[in-house]
Amino acid sequence: MGRLESATQLRSCSDCPIRHRAVCARCEAVEFEQLEAIKYYRSYKAGQTMVWAGDHMEFVGSVVSGVANLTQTMEDGRTQMVGLLLASDFIGRPGRDNVPFTVTAVSDVTLCCFRKRPFEDLLVRTPNVSQRLLEMSLDELDAARDWMLLLGRKSAREKISSLINIIARRNAVPGTTLKPRNIEVVLPMTREVMADYLGLTLETVSRQISALKRDGVIVLDGKRNIMVPDMGRLMSETGDDVDGALR
Amino acid sequence: MGRLESATQLRSCSDCPIRHRAVCARCEAVEFEQLEAIKYYRSYKAGQTMVWAGDHMEFVGSVVSGVANLTQTMEDGRTQMVGLLLASDFIGRPGRDNVPFTVTAVSDVTLCCFRKRPFEDLLVRTPNVSQRLLEMSLDELDAARDWMLLLGRKSAREKISSLINIIARRNAVPGTTLKPRNIEVVLPMTREVMADYLGLTLETVSRQISALKRDGVIVLDGKRNIMVPDMGRLMSETGDDVDGALR
DNA sequence: CGGGGGGTTGATCTCCTTCAATCAACGTGG
DNA sequence: CCACGTTGATTGAAGGAGATCAACCCCCCG
Numbered sequence: 001m002g003r004l005e006s007a008t009q010l011r012s013c014s015d016c017p018i019r020h021r022a023v024c025a026r027c028e029a030v031e032f033e034q035l036e037a038i039k040y041y042r043s044y045k046a047g048q049t050m051v052w053a054g055d056h057m058e059f060v061g062s063v064v065s066g067v068a069n070l071t072q073t074m075e076d077g078r079t080q081m082v083g084l085l086l087a088s089d090f091i092g093r094p095g096r097d098n099v100p101f102t103v104t105a106v107s108d109v110t111l112c113c114f115r116k117r118p119f120e121d122l123l124v125r126t127p128n129v130s131q132r133l134l135e136m137s138l139d140e141l142d143a144a145r146d147w148m149l150l151l152g153r154k155s156a157r158e159k160i161s162s163l164i165n166i167i168a169r170r171n172a173v174p175g176t177t178l179k180p181r182n183i184e185v186v187l188p189m190t191r192e193v194m195a196d197y198l199g200l201t202l203e204t205v206s207r208q209i210s211a212l213k214r215d216g217v218i219v220l221d222g223k224r225n226i227m228v229p230d231m232g233r234l235m236s237e238t239g240d241d242v243d244g245a246l247r
Numbered sequence: 248m249g250r251l252e253s254a255t256q257l258r259s260c261s262d263c264p265i266r267h268r269a270v271c272a273r274c275e276a277v278e279f280e281q282l283e284a285i286k287y288y289r290s291y292k293a294g295q296t297m298v299w300a301g302d303h304m305e306f307v308g309s310v311v312s313g314v315a316n317l318t319q320t321m322e323d324g325r326t327q328m329v330g331l332l333l334a335s336d337f338i339g340r341p342g343r344d345n346v347p348f349t350v351t352a353v354s355d356v357t358l359c360c361f362r363k364r365p366f367e368d369l370l371v372r373t374p375n376v377s378q379r380l381l382e383m384s385l386d387e388l389d390a391a392r393d394w395m396l397l398l399g400r401k402s403a404r405e406k407i408s409s410l411i412n413i414i415a416r417r418n419a420v421p422g423t424t425l426k427p428r429n430i431e432v433v434l435p436m437t438r439e440v441m442a443d444y445l446g447l448t449l450e451t452v453s454r455q456i457s458a459l460k461r462d463g464v465i466v467l468d469g470k471r472n473i474m475v476p477d478m479g480r481l482m483s484e485t486g487d488d489v490d491g492a493l494r
Numbered sequence: 495c496g497g498g499g500g501g502t503t504g505a506t507c508t509c510c511t512t513c514a515a516t517c518a519a520c521g522t523g524g
Numbered sequence: 525c526c527a528c529g530t531t532g533a534t535t536g537a538a539g540g541a542g543a544t545c546a547a548c549c550c551c552c553c554g
Contacts, residue, residue, distance in 0.1 A: 072396040075488040080399040082392035093385055100389055124374050131370070134377060137384045138340055142347055144391040145329035149319040151398035152327040152446025156510070191533060199399025201511055206534055223533065241322045403542065438501065451542055453502055470501065495554105502549075510541085517534075524527090 012036075016112070021088035022062040023136065026128040034126070038118040044068075044105040051091075051103040059113040060092030066109030067188045070101040071196065080151075081197040083140070086170060086188075090136055094120045106189055151199045154239055159198040160208040161237035164218065164226060168234075180231040187224045212237070259283070263359070268335035269309040270383065273375040281373070285365040291315075291352040298338075298350040306360040307339030313356030314435065317348040318443065327398075328444045330387070337383055341367045353436065398446045401486055406445040407455045408484035411465065411473060415481075427478040434471045459484070 013019060013032045024035055041064070044050050050068060051057055063085050070083030082101055085091060091103060091111070114122075123130045150162055168185045187194070191209075195202040212218045217234055219227040228234050260266060260279045271282055288311070291297050297315060298304060310332050317330030329348060332338060338350060338358070361369075370377045397409055415432045434441070438456075442449040459465045464481055466474040475481050 070392070072392065074396070074400065074486055076486075078400040078486075080396040082395045095382055095385075101392065124378065127371050127374070127377070130374065130377055130381060134370075134381045134384065135342055137381060137388060138342075141384055141388045141391060142340075144388060144395065145317070145319065145348065148329045148391065148394060148398055149321070149327040151395055153321065153325040190531090202533080203512080203535085204510060206532095207510095210534070239321055239323075239325075437499090448543060449501085450503085450544080454542090457502075497552105497554090499552090500550090502547105504547080505545085507542105507544075508540105509543090510539105512539075513537090515534105515536080517532100519532085520530085522528085522530105524525105 016064070018062060018064055018088040018112075022112075023090055023129055023133050024062075026132050027126075028128065031126055031128055034122055035114065035129075038115045038122070040113050040115075042111045042113055044109045044111070046105055046107050046109075048105045049102060050105055050109070050111075051099050053100060053102045054098055056097055057092055057099050057116065059116050060090070060094060060119055061111045061113035063087050063089050063091065064110040064112050067106040068109050069104045069106055069193065069196075071104060072101060079196050080199060081193070082144070084197070090133065092116070094123055094133075106193060156198075156200055156204050156208050157211065157237065158239040159200060160194075160205065160212060161217070161234055162240070163194065163198060164228065165231075165234055165238050168228065168231065181229065183228040183231055185226045185228060187226065191223075263311070265309060265311055265335040265359075269359075270337055270376055270380050271309075273379050274373075275375065278373055278375055281369055282361065282376075285362045285369070287360050287362075289358045289360055291356045291358070293352055293354050293356075295352045296349060297352055297356065297358075298346050300347060300349045301345055303344055304339055304346050304363065306363050307337070307341060307366055308358045308360035310334055310336050310338065311357040311359050314353040315356050316351045316353055316440075318351060319348055326443050327446060328440070330391070336387075337380065339363070341370055341380075353440075403445075403447055403451050403455050404458065404484065405486040406447060407441075407452065407459065408464070408481055409487070410441065410445060411475065412478075412481055412485050415475065415478065428476065430475040430478055432473040432475060434473065 013024065013027075013036055016022075019025070024032065027035065039061075042061075044066075046066075053072070065087055068085040068091070069081050070085065071079050071081050073079040085103070093099065094116070123133070150159055154162065164185055164187075167187065168183050171185065189197070191202045191205045194200075195205045198205065209218070209220070213220050216229070217237055219229065221227065260271065260274075260283055263269075266272070271279065274282065286308075289308075291313075300320070312334055315332040315338075316328055317332065318326050318328050320326040332350070340346065341363070370380070397406055401409065411432055411434075414434065415430050418432065436444075438449045438452045441447075442452045445452065456465070456467070460467050463476070464484055466476065468474065
C-alpha cells in the first residue's frame with residue numbers, strides 16, 4: 001500500500017465531506033475529539049468484498065466516499081441486494097458481533113471506522129450520536145419497507161423507474177427542491193447489480209431501460225448516464241401515489 | 248366505551264406483561280415513573296385500522312397484546328405487508344409526525360401509548376430507552392432485509408414453505424429445540440393476507456398449499472391447521488441454506 | 495332459504511426468465 | 525498496431541411461473 005493512498009490523507013473531522021449527514025452530524029467539538037480518538041480509515045477497491053455474511057466485525061463506521069452493497073445469497077446463487085450504502089451511510093451493528101449480510105464495494109470505497117467497543121461506550125453517553133444513529137436506522141427501516149413494496153408488487157418497468165427516481169433524489173442537494181426538468185442521473189452500478197437490487201434478471205433490466213428510452217421517459221448518454229427530461233413523467237411510471245413519493 | 252374495558256385495567260408498569268421485552272425493558276424505577284406520567288392505553292378491535300398511512304400521529308407506543316400489520320398500498324389497490332407487530336413491538340417514529348404505513352389490528356389489540364413530544368424529550372436524556380429502541384429498530388431492519396430476499400428471489404412454493412416454517416419457529420418455546428416430527432402449525436391469517444405478505448395472489452397461495460399437501464410436505468386439517476410430518480423436509484423446500492435458517 | 499366470506503380449481507394470458515447470439519469498449523501481449 | 529480475450533450491455537426467441545378471470549364449493553349465520 002502506497003504512503004499516499006487517499007485514505008491516509010483524510011485525518012480531521014473538521015473538513016470531512018460527510019460531516020453534516022453521518023452519525024456524527026450533530027456532534028460538538030468535544031465529541032469530535034472523542035470520535036477522532038477511536039477512528040481510523042480503510043479503503044477498498046471496487047468489487048472487493050468488505051465483510052462476509054456471518055463474519056465477526058471489530059468496527060462500525062461510515063462510508064466517506066464510494067458505493068457499497070448489502071447482499072443476501074442463496075445456496076444456488078440467487079442473490080438479493082438488501083441495502084445500498086452511499087456516502088454518509090452507516091455500516092455495522094452496535095451490540096452485535098456478526099453481520100448478517102455480505103458487504104461489497106461497488107466502486108472504490110473509503111470508510112471512516114470506529115473501533116466497535118469504544119464506539120458502543122461512547123454511544124451510551126453521547127445522545128448526539130445515538131439520536132442520530134437511531135434516526136438513520138429508522139430511515140433505513142422505512143427505506144427497506146418501501147423496497148419490500150417494490151419487490152413484492154411492482155412490475156419490472158415500475159421497478160426501474162423507481163430506482164432511477166430514488167437515485168435522482170439521493171443526489172439532490174438537501175433543502176433544494178428538485179427542479180423537475182432535465183435531471184442528470186449517474187447509475188452507480190452495472191445492469192447486473194441493478195437486477196440483484198430489483199429482484200429481476202439483467203436482461204429484463206436492459207430491456208426495460210431500452211423501453212423507457214424508446215418512450216422518451218429517459219435519455220441515455222453511454223450506459224451509465226441518464227438524463228430525465230421530466231421528473232413528473234418518471235414519477236408517474238413508478239406506480240407510487242404522489243404523496244407517498246414526496247415523503 | 249365501557250368503564251371496565253380491559254385496556255383501562257392495565258395501569259402499572261410493574262406488572263406489565265411485556266415489560267422485559269419492550270422499549271422500557273432496561274428502565275429503572277425512576278424511569279418507569281417518568282414513563283407512567285406520559286402513558287395511556289388504547290384498544291382496537293380485530294380488523295380495525297389503527298393508523299392510516301400519512302396520518303399525523305400524536306403518540307408512539309408498544310403492543311401489549313394482539314397482532315397488527317404494517318401495510319403499504321398502491322393507488323390501484325396492490326398491497327404489500329411490510330411488517331408484523333407482535334406483543335412488545337414498537338409503533339411510531341420519534342422525530343417524525345406522520346406514519347408512512349397503514350397499521351391494522353389483526354386480532355384485538357391493546358396498545359401502551361406514550362405522548363409523542365414528551366417521549367421524544369425523554370429519549371434524549373434516557374439512554375436506557377433510546378438504546379433499547381435502537382436495538383429493536385436494528386432487529387426490525389434485519390427482519391425486513393430477510394423478507395426482501397424472500398420477496399425478490401424466492402419461488403411461490405419456497406415463499407409458502409418459508410412462511411409456514413417461520414410461523415412454526417415463532418410458536419416454538421424459545422430454548423427448546425424444535426423437534427422435527429409432526430409439528431402442528433395454525434395459520435393466523437386468511438389466504439389473502441398470506442398473499443399480501445408473500446407478494447403473491449391468493450389463488451397462487453391456495454394452489455401452492457394444495458401442491459405441498461399433494462406432495463406430502465404438509466397435512467391439512469381444515470383450512471387453517473397444518474401438520475408438518477417432517478420439518479427437515481419443509482426446510483429444504485424453503486430454499487434457505489441450513490445455517491441461514493438457524494440464524 | 496338465501497347470501498356472503500373464504501377457499502379451491504380450471505383455463506387462459508402475459509410478463510418475466512432462460513438460453514443464446516451479437517456488439518461495443520477496453521486492456522494486453524505479441 | 526492488431527488479434528484476442530474479457531466484461532458489460534443489448535436484443536431475440538422460446539418457455540414457464542404466476543397473474544387474471546371465472547366457476548364453483550363449503551360452511552356459517554341471519
